[in-house]
Amino acid sequence: MRKFISLSSFCILVLSSNAQSLLPVYQDTIPNKKELIMTGIGACGSNGIGNEMSNKLLFGGILTDQMKQAAFQKHWDNPQLNKVGLDVQGEFEFRNTNANLFKNEKWGFGLKAGYYINASALYQKDLFGVAFLGNESYMGKIANFSGSGAALYNFQKIGFSAIEKETGSIFSLNFVNLANYAKAEINKGGVFQTALGDTLNLAMSGSYTSSSSNNFSKGYGFAVDADIRLQLQHSKTNRITHVQVLFKNVGIVRLNPDFSTHRIDTIYNTSGFSFQELLHLKTLDSLNLFKREGANYTTLPGLIQVAKLVNPNDPKKLQAYYGLRLYYKNYFTYVYAGLDYKVNSNVHVGMNGSYGGFSKWQTGLYGQFNYGSWNIGLATENIIALFSKKAFGESISIRLRCVF
């Protein structure tokens, strides 16, 4: 039941949103048409936090000491290797290649809208330890937070696309509304406490950007999407390989004035307060640790993907697909490779293996079904998560397409 709820939840997220991309990507060979495409992706992943814990973080529940200790042991000492992320996307797109854009027969047009939530963190093992276990276990040791950072984006976009009919390449310019944004970075920092716990040393250099506003819109900007389709012809066999170069949500947003950045660059040592100080201590604000300044712009969490596509018209039953995905800072370079099996002209299934992203090794599974003018695709990039709590992350992608 738990699995069903988890899967269902992700489906909801997916249906109401749109994710990184559904794998594999098919090369569309239907000429001039109208399409409605609804896609959604929900994915979360980590290379240290297993699903047992991440499910409770996402859907509620009590994190037991055993659960936290197990996750802590799985973390890496290198800060670059501890990541956690959540990516939820929903997109709706209309494409019309029957029409001619600006009376140019080579170009059609499209309209799209999307909703995106992206939260991620890159962190030191000790940051996880202090956050979930407390600092008591660090007495006599240094808890190193250097290099840790986290970011949250929530934005919507609406855009207009130009579609090159011959290749299927799409170029979109989108207007972006930033619904929420926050970012924290610890450039250098850590906490040291003596073994007896009578002295606490804090060294911290970092910043935190957020908005104090509850407004729906916290900034406006623009983003470009480009889905460039290339055909590579093998010199000996003349066999054509379809390749996609995808740019998505590459843009910038101007932040509203109610955003501010709090910077901290301090070394603070305390062995406790005197009784007089303690009686007159108000809040940590009185320590003047933070310096406040304005924040103006932020870039969006853009995605670049290069993929070898599956050609549904290829007579071969089995086709390979593979690719590489680059996301924003807190995301590993994601590589994947898989096999697509054409059951019949209306059904494709396949499996793939991948490494990177927010997680480690993952195995993906998908199915795609044609039903008249409808096409439904359902995929996961982490099939293990459906069966085991020991997986690191969950993923589901769904696409509903109607050609008319």
Add this chain to the structure above:
Amino acid sequence: MKKLKLIYAIGLFTILILGSCKKQTTSWQSDWASPLVNDTLSLANYYNDSTLTVNSNGTIDVDLSRTILDIGIADLVKVPDTIISQIFHPTVGGLTIPPGFSMFNAIEEHDLDLPGIELKKIRVLSGRIFLRVYNPLPTAATYKVILPGVIKDNQVFEMNFTVPAGTNSNPGMTADLLDLAGYVMDLRGVNMTHFNTLQSQLEVKNDINGIPVTLSTSDEFKVEAEMRDLKIDYAQGYFGNQIVSDTSSFNLPYLSNIISGTLNLPSMALHVQIENGMKVPLKGLISTVSNSNVNGQTVSLNAPTIGQNIFISPATGTWNAIQNSQATLDFTSANSNVEQIIENLGSNFNLGYSIQLNPYGNTNGGWDEVFSNSRIKVKLLAQLPLQLMSDGITLQDTFDINFKQDNGKTRISSGKLILEAVNAFPMQCEAKLSFLKQDGFTLYEVLGSSLIQSSLYGAIDPQDNLMKKTSTLEFVLPEELIADLEKIKKLKVEVKLDTPDPNNNGSNFSISIPAGAYVGVKVKTRFKTTIVY
């Protein structure tokens, strides 16, 4: 039809998923440790008010000496602001006088308002004189104002004014403000037999370069001398038999924190001293000495000398070599209940006294003297070694606190305070924390897990040669207390003190407090925190 079924299926699937995706709160517990207090408690803060002093043995004395009354000449003699006015009218009218003619030259006497006091001589410490002279003649006139007997540096006070022409109805006027500091005033008058008497002399001439004028009997020549803010630093005469009496209080505030227990002090004496620095005979009387403690118990001093008159002869010598005379009342265990006074452990002391000058009247012919440095003082004197036997002496203090915690959100769920004390006092301490509501109702009491042990159970620290003992105790804060943190508005700290003898099965005994004794306190926290979101 098939398409419709598919859409229905997708819709149903969506509803099912929506219904099953209910977000609960996520929570976990984590353990936090932090230093909270690092401080040293010593008696150093009490040295400055002279209550505690270090004696030659390297131990501490309690010095309860206080000056209860300290008065000087300014308190006994207050010269009021006084206006001296001297007026002259020509006795013959129609007389025409040439330029430079002296029309008037006379001395007058003026009384200072000093009831009960008969002064012959005073010296002005500070004060001013404001002189105004008026001329009714149609030509300028010169006025010489002299204050006979008012002398500074062997010069009699004299001022000359040239006053412009005027009329009777609108006389010419000149004014000046002069400093009188340092002037000695002979107040015996022209005949040197009076007291409180100032002299003034006015001499008026018409302008030597002016015109002849005709005098009228209605012409008014006037000088006004207004003495302001006069303060004196020497007086000679008879100062009356005024009485100064009061019941003065003084506090030793830290004693107000003692709420119970007994303190056994070594035999001690208390002295009340009346000191006379004026060349005036005095009569003194101590009417009461009492002590009140925080429980409202008052102990009054019973001794034969309480309420008895004491006669103190005048001081002797000159102003720079004054020899005070004094009388002392000694209250000892042998002649009074003085130990009960101290062991009442009250913070509030009262001392009633009465001082009378010249109790037998003016027996000295008015030749009494008071100098600038002459003082009459009433002192309470008591100094004893801080050698004590404490048997459950309990000190208590209450602090306002205000914790905010929502039990449904991220919160502290349990914890403890760890107190590490390095004790250099030969006293052991049992500590208790009470957590009170705003109205003072005690919600929870938490006892320390052990005692802060007496330094006598420790070892000598070669760095400062003090015996020290380190103790660690915990105050475990139960979950129920943490859950009620919002209700807790006051923290009451109680410490019970004993002076156990390590060589006699820990029975309390009398021990001196070494100089420099302190308690080094470190408080660390260990809290289990529930994070909820």
